[in-house]
Amino acid sequence: MRLTVNGTEHIVEVEPDMPLLWLLRDELGLKGPKYGCGIAACGACTVHLDGVAVRSCQIQAGDLDGADILTIEGLGTPEGPHPVQQAWIEEQVAQCGYCQSGQIMQVVDLLNQIPAPTDEDIDAIMGGNLCRCATYPRIRAAIRRAAQAEGT
Amino acid sequence: MANLRTIARRTFLIGSAAIAGGVAFGVYAYRRDPANPLLADLPEGSVAITPYVLIDAQGITLITPRADVGQGATSIQAHLLAEELDVDPHSVRTDPGPASTAYYNGKIAAEGMPFAAWDDGFVSRTGRGAGAVVGKFVGLHITGGSTTVPDGYETLRLAGASARETLKRAAADRLGIAVADLRTGNGAVLPPDGDPIPYTALAADAAALAPVSARLRDPSEWRALGKPMRRTDIVAKSTGAARYGVDMDLPDMLHATVVTNPTIGGGVVSMNTAEAEALPGIVAIHPITDGAAVVADNTWRAIKAARAITFEWGPPNLPEDTAALRALHRAALTGETRDSRFADDGDVDAALGTAFEATYEAPFLHHAPLEPANATILYTPERTEIWTATQVPTFAVQQVARITGQDEEQVVLHNLQSGGSFGHRLETLWINQTAEIALNHPGRPVRMTWSREEDMTHPFLRPMAVAHGRGATENGQVTAFDLSIAAQSVTESQMGRLNQPAIGPDVMIVAAAWDAPYAIPNRRITGHRVPATIPVSSWRSVGASHNGFFTDVLMDELIHQAGADPVAERLRLIHHEPSRKVLQTVAEMADWQGSRPADGIGRGVAFSFAFGVPCAQILQVEDTPSGLRLTDLWIAAEVGRVLDPVNIEAQLSGGALYGLGHAMLAEISHADGVIEQRNFDTYESLRVYHTPRVHVRALGSGGPIRGAGEPGLPPAAAALSNAIFAATGERLRAMPFSRHMRFA
Numbered sequence: 001m002r003l004t005v006n007g008t009e010h011i012v013e014v015e016p017d018m019p020l021l022w023l024l025r026d027e028l029g030l031k032g033p034k035y036g037c038g039i040a041a042c043g044a045c046t047v048h049l050d051g052v053a054v055r056s057c058q059i060q061a062g063d064l065d066g067a068d069i070l071t072i073e074g075l076g077t078p079e080g081p082h083p084v085q086q087a088w089i090e091e092q093v094a095q096c097g098y099c100q101s102g103q104i105m106q107v108v109d110l111l112n113q114i115p116a117p118t119d120e121d122i123d124a125i126m127g128g129n130l131c132r133c134a135t136y137p138r139i140r141a142a143i144r145r146a147a148q149a150e151g152t
Numbered sequence: 153m154a155n156l157r158t159i160a161r162r163t164f165l166i167g168s169a170a171i172a173g174g175v176a177f178g179v180y181a182y183r184r185d186p187a188n189p190l191l192a193d194l195p196e197g198s199v200a201i202t203p204y205v206l207i208d209a210q211g212i213t214l215i216t217p218r219a220d221v222g223q224g225a226t227s228i229q230a231h232l233l234a235e236e237l238d239v240d241p242h243s244v245r246t247d248p249g250p251a252s253t254a255y256y257n258g259k260i261a262a263e264g265m266p267f268a269a270w271d272d273g274f275v276s277r278t279g280r281g282a283g284a285v286v287g288k289f290v291g292l293h294i295t296g297g298s299t300t301v302p303d304g305y306e307t308l309r310l311a312g313a314s315a316r317e318t319l320k321r322a323a324a325d326r327l328g329i330a331v332a333d334l335r336t337g338n339g340a341v342l343p344p345d346g347d348p349i350p351y352t353a354l355a356a357d358a359a360a361l362a363p364v365s366a367r368l369r370d371p372s373e374w375r376a377l378g379k380p381m382r383r384t385d386i387v388a389k390s391t392g393a394a395r396y397g398v399d400m401d402l403p404d405m406l407h408a409t410v411v412t413n414p415t416i417g418g419g420v421v422s423m424n425t426a427e428a429e430a431l432p433g434i435v436a437i438h439p440i441t442d443g444a445a446v447v448a449d450n451t452w453r454a455i456k457a458a459r460a461i462t463f464e465w466g467p468p469n470l471p472e473d474t475a476a477l478r479a480l481h482r483a484a485l486t487g488e489t490r491d492s493r494f495a496d497d498g499d500v501d502a503a504l505g506t507a508f509e510a511t512y513e514a515p516f517l518h519h520a521p522l523e524p525a526n527a528t529i530l531y532t533p534e535r536t537e538i539w540t541a542t543q544v545p546t547f548a549v550q551q552v553a554r555i556t557g558q559d560e561e562q563v564v565l566h567n568l569q570s571g572g573s574f575g576h577r578l579e580t581l582w583i584n585q586t587a588e589i590a591l592n593h594p595g596r597p598v599r600m601t602w603s604r605e606e607d608m609t610h611p612f613l614r615p616m617a618v619a620h621g622r623g624a625t626e627n628g629q630v631t632a633f634d635l636s637i638a639a640q641s642v643t644e645s646q647m648g649r650l651n652q653p654a655i656g657p658d659v660m661i662v663a664a665a666w667d668a669p670y671a672i673p674n675r676r677i678t679g680h681r682v683p684a685t686i687p688v689s690s691w692r693s694v695g696a697s698h699n700g701f702f703t704d705v706l707m708d709e710l711i712h713q714a715g716a717d718p719v720a721e722r723l724r725l726i727h728h729e730p731s732r733k734v735l736q737t738v739a740e741m742a743d744w745q746g747s748r749p750a751d752g753i754g755r756g757v758a759f760s761f762a763f764g765v766p767c768a769q770i771l772q773v774e775d776t777p778s779g780l781r782l783t784d785l786w787i788a789a790e791v792g793r794v795l796d797p798v799n800i801e802a803q804l805s806g807g808a809l810y811g812l813g814h815a816m817l818a819e820i821s822h823a824d825g826v827i828e829q830r831n832f833d834t835y836e837s838l839r840v841y842h843t844p845r846v847h848v849r850a851l852g853s854g855g856p857i858r859g860a861g862e863p864g865l866p867p868a869a870a871a872l873s874n875a876i877f878a879a880t881g882e883r884l885r886a887m888p889f890s891r892h893m894r895f896a
Contacts, residue, residue: 022452031399032392036522037604041832072392088390096222097389098522098571123841132522134809136843
């Protein structure tokens with residue numbers, strides 16, 4: 001199948017039931033999306049599929065022909081971070097950091113839908129992204145910071 | 153290390169009367185510094201001035217041997233070194249360094265001793281000093297016990313200062329001027345006139361010199377320490393660039409996973425691998441201890457094939473279910489299994505009279521860091537390399553050397569940052585399994601990743617604990633406090649996995665209970681050891697994780713019976729001034745006016761003293777139609793000196809929220825000898841929508857410097873139970889509370 005990942009087109013030949021997560025990690029070498037649960041219970045594997053945040057552990061390769069995928073690597077770089085990533089840096093959100101790629105990809109989608117989210121919006125949309133270090137207070141602060149930065 | 157048995161005995165002796173001889177002998181024999189491990193394998197043109205500073209033509213590397221499991225250990229160690237070395241910690245490299253006894257932890261042994269951290273008397277001070285000697289002797293290169301900052305505070309600054317002064321000496325010799333005329337800054341020696349000389353250009357000269365010892369700068373001279381810092385890993389962790397063990401990628405690497413008996417140590421009767429072998433990408437299937445390993449060209453293919461293997465497991469060797477385990481704990485709450493009675497003041501039996509009494513319970517819990525357990529090992533007959541995240545690198549090397557049949561010198565461990573731990577990376581089972589697999593593939597690296605289901609069902613658990621509390625009140629005051637706690641011994645379980653005995657009482661069974669600084673006239677704390685069945689381990693704050701709950705819920709119940717104010721009565725009882733101060737501080741922060749500020753709103757206060765840190769919390773909850781909502785959490789703690797206010801806030805908040813989430817939602821239960829939870833859908837976890845606003849004040853009023861990774865946790869569950877009681881009148885004595893109520 002043919003798919004676009006972070007703006008680059010790839011032709012991949014894998015079993016149709018291989019989850020997108022493992023296609024990205026073990027076939028294309030993109031390590032930003034993380035394996036945490038495999039059952040869409042933690043959100044660590046979150047990427048964008050055609051502009052919408054999805055759990056990549058639940059998307060099968062056979063459904064991806066023509067898909068446009070964005071991972072954390074395509075969002076921004078250490079030298080040129082995306083405004084949401086910049087907010088994550090300023091608020092020093094990460095502790096172990098393992099879930100944060102998924103959190104950030106979910107927040108970018110959240111802010112695309114709701115540019116100035118309330119705490120209730122954040123609770124509703126971010127509830128699927130688990131952080132075992134419980135960095136949630138700073139996740140909220142970083143979302144507010146990013147929303148302000150993008151709104152100006 | 154063969155002498156660990158002797159040391160275990162000495163540790164016990166230190167806890168009893170034979171203290172003086174042990175200290176004198178230990179200090180005398182083990183004062184010498186272990187060799188610098190960086191010198192053993194030093195590339196041409198590199199200089200290792202101390203075990204903590206490596207300089208070569210490419211630049212400066214700061215060695216940060218305490219494992220970073222998310223608590224910010226790498227960043228604070230780098231800042232401690234950099235403060236004296238005069239380098240920017242963001243522009244130099246950091247490396248955890250090799251597994252080596254040179255990186256012994258001088259503070260951690262003190263945690264296992266029956267000396268209250270608030271007690272500064274002679275016996276306690278001498279005992280703690282002996283603990284440092286023990287730590288050095290056994291070469292405990294270990295991360296844990298909230299000791300990274302206390303242990304590194306002087307060691308790392310001294311290492312940085314020594315490296316700086318040695319480089320200045322080298323520059324002075326080269327320029328023919330006095331050292332006193334030189335200054336340093338930004339990785340260079342600064343002559344009074346002329347261009348800065350980069351440290352890298354002085355490395356070769358410095359290598360020829362004996363390290364120069366140096367005086368530590370006064371804190372008033374610090375540039376970075378004590379002010380808000382930016383973590384050295386924050387950019388990488390915010391951009392997906394951070395690399396963990398699961399991300400290891402080596403040329404020609406194989407991908408593996410394992411399936412083992414759902415009971416650790418349960419064995420295999422038979423297995424059928426025919427279907428699994430026929431799946432795409434499978435390289436090999438090997439029997440390993442208690443199960444099988446699948447080796448493939450992709451992790452998902454390995455996990456899929458592992459699920460296709462059918463097993464007949466050996467029979468479970470555990471009590472069959474949670475009810476049986478609970479019964480075992482309740483039965484242990486009798487005199488026959490008494491493990492310790494470190495506190496026995498007044499005449500408790502006489503004072504109790506018609507006493508209040510209640511039973512409390514804490515369930516088994518899994519650490520469940522989000523990064524599943526993993527290791528990568530490249531075995532060759534000459535040398536074995538390990539890439540993994542571990543808090544016990546020297547133990548991991550020993551275990552792997554035993555499996556590969558090599559000398560420890562042939563085994564090299566590269567320690568990686570961990571996607572969480574909470575104590576989990578003190579264990580090594582998955583590293584051992586990877587070594588077993590790698591032996592079959594000499595010359596090819598094998599990366600083994602546990603599936604979440606394998607991870608969830610093979611934990612080393614926070615022990616279940618059951619407590620019986622009694623107490624009495626008189627004239628509005630708490631006058632008697634009697635708490636008996638039954639739990640398996642974490643120390644016994646962990647030492648058993650090292651084939652070592654654990655001699656003497658286990659302080660962890662009663663930690664943060666026996667040494668709670670409450671001056672109650674009649675006070676008795678008894679520990680009972682439950683016979684070992686389930687493998688148990690150090691879970692963030694260890695014994696204090698359940699005893700903070702037991703102690704301060706019983707205290708709250710007695711204060712309620714006395715009709716006293718929960719803050720005022722605790723303040724009256726606490727005899728340790730820094731502890732009083734944190735409680736006063738948190739009451740000010742929350743503007744405490746009593747436990748029920750409005751209808752349907754409750755406030756719970758709790759206090760605990762663990763890892764030398766007094767920590768007080770007030771939690772406000774609201775009873776809403778959709779369930780109980782946690783709205784605000786105030787935390788105050790005294791850490792002696794605040795090195796990085798940003799990370800201290802993160803650790804105290806994270807510890808408390810980790811404690812709250814488990815108290816609300818989490819339990820590992822057993823049925824037919826097997827753990828019932830298999831993933832995060834059934835092992836529930838705190839989510840953003842549960843999370844209260846958190847307000848933290850970390851005090852640095854002097855005294856010994858302390859770590860903040862664990863002390864935020866112990867009071868949290870008690871604060872929640874106490875708040876729920878204030879809001880609803882319902883007293884919850886068994887965790888998780890979601891068994892009894894709904895959270896919004």
